[in-house]
Every structure is written in C-alpha cells, then in structure tokens.
Amino acid sequence: MLKNSEFIDKLRSSGLRPTKQRLKICEVLFNRDKTFHFTINDLAKIISAKLNEKISLATIYNTVHAFKNKGYLKEISINSDKSYFDTNITNHHHFFDEDTNQLIDCNKGDIETINIKNNITGKKINSVEVLIKVASDNQNQK
Amino acid sequence: MLKNSEFIDKLRSSGLRPTKQRLKICEVLFNRDKTFHFTINDLAKIISAKLNEKISLATIYNTVHAFKNKGYLKEISINSDKSYFDTNITNHHHFFDEDTNQLIDCNKGDIETINIKNNITGKKINSVEVLIKVASDNQNQK
DNA sequence: ACATATATTATAATTATTCTAAACTATTGA
DNA sequence: TCAATAGTTTAGAATAATTATAATATATGT
Ligand SMILES: [Mn+2]
Ligand SMILES: [Mn+2]
Ligand SMILES: [Zn+2]
Ligand SMILES: [Zn+2]
Numbered sequence: 001m002l003k004n005s006e007f008i009d010k011l012r013s014s015g016l017r018p019t020k021q022r023l024k025i026c027e028v029l030f031n032r033d034k035t036f037h038f039t040i041n042d043l044a045k046i047i048s049a050k051l052n053e054k055i056s057l058a059t060i061y062n063t064v065h066a067f068k069n070k071g072y073l074k075e076i077s078i079n080s081d082k083s084y085f086d087t088n089i090t091n092h093h094h095f096f097d098e099d100t101n102q103l104i105d106c107n108k109g110d111i112e113t114i115n116i117k118n119n120i121t122g123k124k125i126n127s128v129e130v131l132i133k134v135a136s137d138n139q140n141q142k
Numbered sequence: 143m144l145k146n147s148e149f150i151d152k153l154r155s156s157g158l159r160p161t162k163q164r165l166k167i168c169e170v171l172f173n174r175d176k177t178f179h180f181t182i183n184d185l186a187k188i189i190s191a192k193l194n195e196k197i198s199l200a201t202i203y204n205t206v207h208a209f210k211n212k213g214y215l216k217e218i219s220i221n222s223d224k225s226y227f228d229t230n231i232t233n234h235h236h237f238f239d240e241d242t243n244q245l246i247d248c249n250k251g252d253i254e255t256i257n258i259k260n261n262i263t264g265k266k267i268n269s270v271e272v273l274i275k276v277a278s279d280n281q282n283q284k
Numbered sequence: 285a286c287a288t289a290t291a292t293t294a295t296a297a298t299t300a301t302t303c304t305a306a307a308c309t310a311t312t313g314a
Numbered sequence: 315t316c317a318a319t320a321g322t323t324t325a326g327a328a329t330a331a332t333t334a335t336a337a338t339a340t341a342t343g344t
Contacts, residue, residue: 017341019291040331056293061332063291075222077273080300082331083222095262110260114272118252120237123276130256130272131219134265159310161322182300198324203301222331224300285344292339303328310321 001031014070021055025063029073035088037076037103040064043085076103078131093130106130143173156212163197167205171215177230179218179245182206185227218245220273235272248272 007026008018016022028046029036038046044060064085067073076084078096084103093106114128149168150160158164170188171178180188186202206227209215218226220238226245235248256270 017290019340021292058294058333059292077219077221079219080222080225095265097262097265098268099265104262107260110258112257112259114256115254116252116274117254118249119274120239120246120276122279123237123239123241124279126240126275126277128272128274130270132258132261132270133268134262135268137264137266159321161309163323200302200325201323204322287344288342290339290341293337295335297334298332300331301329304324304326306324308321308323310319312317312319314315314317 002026010072014072016066016070020053021059022063022066024051024055025060025067029067029087032087035086035105037084037086039082039084041082076129078103091127093132095132095134098133098135106132144168152214156214158208158212162195163201164205164208166193166195166197167202167209171209171229174229177228177247179226179228179247181224181226183224218271220245233269235274237274237276240275240277248274 004023004027007023007030011018011022011026024047025043028043028050029038040057040060043064044055044057047055047060064073068075068085071089072087074086074089076086076094078084086103088105092108093111095104095106096102097104111130111132114130116125116128119125146165146169149165149172153160153164153168166189167185170185170192171180182199182202185206186199189197189202206215210217210227213231214229216228216231218228218236220226228245230247234250235253237246237248238244239246253272253274256272258267258270261267
C-alpha cells in the first residue's frame, strides 16, 4: 500500500506534475498486490465506480500513455480490437484465456528463457514476448 | 504458380463459391514464392494497383476473414492499430521491424522450440507465438 | 501573488472494422 | 434450360478505439 506522498515523489521524479487525476489513477493501478492487466475501458469503469469525482476519458488515455512512456506500464498486443496494459514492467510472458479475455502472467518456471540464435542483421532486439492462447479443454470449437 | 482451376478446386472444397473476386484475391495472396504478411490496407492497395476491375473493401474484409476461418491465412497481433495476416499457416514465430513495420518469419533454427512447463489448469493451449521486436542498432530512441 | 508551462476537459476528428440491406451471381435440380 | 435458392458483393452507414483540438484550469517557480 503506497502512500499518496510516494506517488507524488514518483511522478515528480519523472517530470510529471502530481495532479489529482494522476494520483487517483496511481492508486487504482499501483496499490495492488498482484499484476494488473487492463484495457482503457476497464480502467475507466473502475474509476467511475470508485470515485466521487470523475476523470475524463481523454485524461485516462493521456495518463496511461504518460505512465507507459515513463516505464511504469507496458502495453501488450493481444488482438487488434484494443490495447492491453500491464503493471508488471519486468520481462515476462503471458497466457491469454480466450474464454474470459483475461491476460495472465507466466511465472518464471512456466517457460524456459527464449534463446534467439539468429537475429536480423543490423538490428537490435528490443523485446521478446511469448503469448500462449488457451481455452476450455472440454469444449468444442466455435 | 498455381492455376486458376486449382484455386477453384481449393475454394469449392472448403465450401466457398469461387467468385471472380475471391479468385483474384487468391492470385494476389497465394501466387508467391515467399510468405506474405499484410494488412487489409496493403491488400486493398495491391488489388487496386494491379486490377482493372475493383473489389470493394467490404469484400476484401469478408474474403480475408473467410480464408482465415478456412485455415488459409493466420492473423497476427502486433499492435492494436490494425490486424496483420500471414500466408504462412504453419506454427512459426516473428520478428517485427519497428523501423519499417515489417513482419519477418523466424526460421526453424532462429529460435528453439518453446517448452511450456506449466499450463493454466483446465485449459488447453491453442497457440504459442513469439514476437521479437527489433529496431536499428546504431540509432537513438525516439 | 504572478507568470508560465502543463494538464484537463468536452468535443470533434480519425481510423479500422463491422453491419445493413439491396443488387447480383453461382449452384442445384426440375 | 432455367427458375428457385442460397450465398456473395457492394456502397454506405454504424461502431468502437483512439487521437487531435482548443479552451479552461492547475501546478510550480519566483
Ligand atoms: Mn497503438
Ligand atoms: Mn480498431
Ligand atoms: Zn503481464
Ligand atoms: Zn509469418
């Protein structure tokens, strides 16, 4: 459970002014035990359910992108409908449950380190991500 | 170089009527030596550049989705802007060149087989895909 | 408190994609 | 052969996620 003043320091230290809106969003995103995977719409719903004041959708987009640019969030590509964001900014892989549309972190041990033997000439590797799509075992396909 | 009659058979065998539009799209997509990675917009541009008659955008969407559902194309998630499609329907992984926005197939040998040690209980694995994002080596970040 | 840079907001614009419903076409079988 | 039918194409409208605009509000340094 981080305190408000800790979020203020965090924001200031990355050149972001600690506004009321950003602090609320920090609370929602970072006062958690576990990784939080969310879409902008998920976040907007949580905010409007929990808060007395409301935050405009534009601000939610702006803030999430600012946090991503500062390295406090990662963006995950699952499908082309919408963006997913992730409070776990370490290198890690995902399960995606196609029944529930939930992203789940792979733990170290779920999957071995990926070893890239040949890279494209003249390019450097920025990220390596594995996405494992899963669905109900006992069911027929659509 | 497949013949028109081969595409007709392929379409008929999967319950798709071999229309003029579908056959043209088959030619563009499948008369190639190498894997073709494309967006709907890429395909629409190629069609309108190469063809005398034009195919409506709705038909291009319909056809690409029909081919995907029949297993003749795969859809690849890179970012949330748009969908990428792939004429290589085998299990394989990708490099994504962030400088050019090009998808490139990993060859067997570029990367070891991914071994999933722990799966989510009660779920079956539908796909495992690795995406390696690369960019220029000798350049500063944006 | 003042000046300035930044941030928030409502709203409009953009883009990819899907939907609709009318016109068209491939297939089937009488 | 040809009408009936089911499937397909199409233009255009609708939807949904995201980004842009520009006016208002706020945070910060002096
Ligand atoms: Mn994006
Ligand atoms: Mn979209
Ligand atoms: Zn994660
Ligand atoms: Zn590929």
